[in-house]
Amino acid sequence: MTSAVAQTAKAFTITHCRHCGGQELTWATSIVNRSDVQQGRLTTRDVECMFYLGCDTCSETLAMFSADRLADVVNARMVEPRAAAEAQQEAACQGIPGTSFQRLNALANQGE
Numbered sequence: 502m503t504s505a506v507a508q509t510a511k512a513f514t515i516t517h518c519r520h521c522g523g524q525e526l527t528w529a530t531s532i533v534n535r536s537d538v539q540q541g542r543l544t545t546r547d548v549e550c551m552f553y554l555g556c557d558t559c560s561e562t563l564a565m566f567s568a569d570r571l572a573d574v575v576n577a578r579m580v581e582p583r584a585a586a587e588a589q590q591e592a593a594c595q596g597i598p599g600t601s602f603q604r605l606n607a608l609a610n611q612g613e
């Protein structure tokens with residue numbers, strides 16, 4: 502994981518509020534104006550979706566990042582199962598040569 506992804510992912514390990522110690526935490530979204538454009542004249546390129554983790558007890562904001570950064574975290578987590586599945590498929594091909602069902606399937610999938 503890149504450091505930016507790791508830093509964002511750290512937010513998912515928060516278990517309690519640093520202000521009041523409460524454990525009732527909720528993720529929510531907010532559309533924020535990142536430009537100098539006034540309300541009523543905004544277009545979609547002037548606003549950004551932010552994810553934030555708030556304390557249900559005292560309303561403290563515990564973590565906040567953009568939708569793009571959340572997507573980076575989700576994409577990084579998708580890579581791990583994919584790599585494991587590919588490694589498993591390679592292992593099936595490297596077994597004892599013969600006619601195991603998995604080996605035949607693997608060879609068929611490779612078009613051999």
Ligand SMILES: [Zn+2]
Nearest residue numbers: 518521556559
């Ligand atoms: Zn709190």
